[in-house]
Amino acid sequence: DTGVSQDPRHKITKRGQNVTFRCDPISEHNRLYWYRQTLGQGPEFLTYFQNEAQLEKSRLLSDRFSAERPKGSFSTLEIQRTEQGDSAMYLCASSLGLGTTNEKLFFGSGTQLSVL
Amino acid sequence: AQSVTQLGSHVSVSEGALVLLRCNYSSSVPPYLFWYVQYPNQGLQLLLKYTTGATLVKGINGFEAEFKKSETSFHLTKPSAHMSDAAEYFCAVSLRGNRDDKIIFGKGTRLHILP
Numbered sequence: 001d002t003g004v005s006q007d008p009r010h011k012i013t014k015r016g017q018n019v020t021f022r023c024d025p026i027s028e029h030n031r032l033y034w035y036r037q038t039l040g041q042g043p044e045f046l047t048y049f050q051n052e053a054q055l056e057k058s059r060l061l062s063d064r065f066s067a068e069r070p071k072g073s074f075s076t077l078e079i080q081r082t083e084q085g086d087s088a089m090y091l092c093a094s095s096l097g098l099g100t101t102n103e104k105l106f107f108g109s110g111t112q113l114s115v116l
Numbered sequence: 117a118q119s120v121t122q123l124g125s126h127v128s129v130s131e132g133a134l135v136l137l138r139c140n141y142s143s144s145v146p147p148y149l150f151w152y153v154q155y156p157n158q159g160l161q162l163l164l165k166y167t168t169g170a171t172l173v174k175g176i177n178g179f180e181a182e183f184k185k186s187e188t189s190f191h192l193t194k195p196s197a198h199m200s201d202a203a204e205y206f207c208a209v210s211l212r213g214n215r216d217d218k219i220i221f222g223k224g225t226r227l228h229i230l231p
Binding site: 004033035040048055091093102104105107108110 | 122125148152158159160161162165167206210218219220221222223224
């Protein structure tokens with residue numbers, strides 16, 4: 001199966017620690033998104049990439065969050081000095097990225113972060 | 117900025133009854149509209165989308181949605197609910213004509229099917 005894969009599936013960390021998540025999109029997909037989802041809420045946009053270029057970062061995102069997609073393939077999302085409020089499911093999605101915004105998003109299963 | 121509002125965080129219908137999940141959008145220009153579904157312990161998947169042309173859009177599993185510009189709505193319907201339809205449904209929007217726009221999701225509606 002060549003769907004979107006995320007690693008790890010679960011992460012438990014202590015407050016103040018740094019964490020890094022990885023997303024491997026579908027191989028021919030140029031666009032990659034990061035979303036955050038908490039219980040009872042919809043996916044909240046964090047940031048997205050067109051190839052290796054980061055197009056936008058949510059204004060709600062603090063400077064503790066950073067994302068990279070160095071070669072336009074996999075992406076990493078790092079959270080520094082984690083806080084309990086960072087506990088959530090972090091979702092990655094990819095699409096073809098052919099220049100329209102009506103493309104179907106393919107989602108990974110997510111990384112569940114718990115900050116103790 | 118574009119946004120979507122889903123009315124009702126929980127909706128319960130009896131098996132065999134009509135399903136109606138409501139979504140209203142806010143956008144400065146006619147947007148692209150989507151419905152995604154999240155089944156228990158699964159990732160989100162696309163149900164249907166409206167881009168252009170016919171305003172009644174058919175999706176997977178018997179669902180359909182109608183784009184109504186005058187009402188700024190994109191409600192999701194299914195004539196007869198099945199137990200397997202129990203899931204969380206998300207309406208989403210992106211701007212037409214801006215190739216660098218992102219997709220914004222609503223807060224979701226959890227659909228419960230009563231036997």
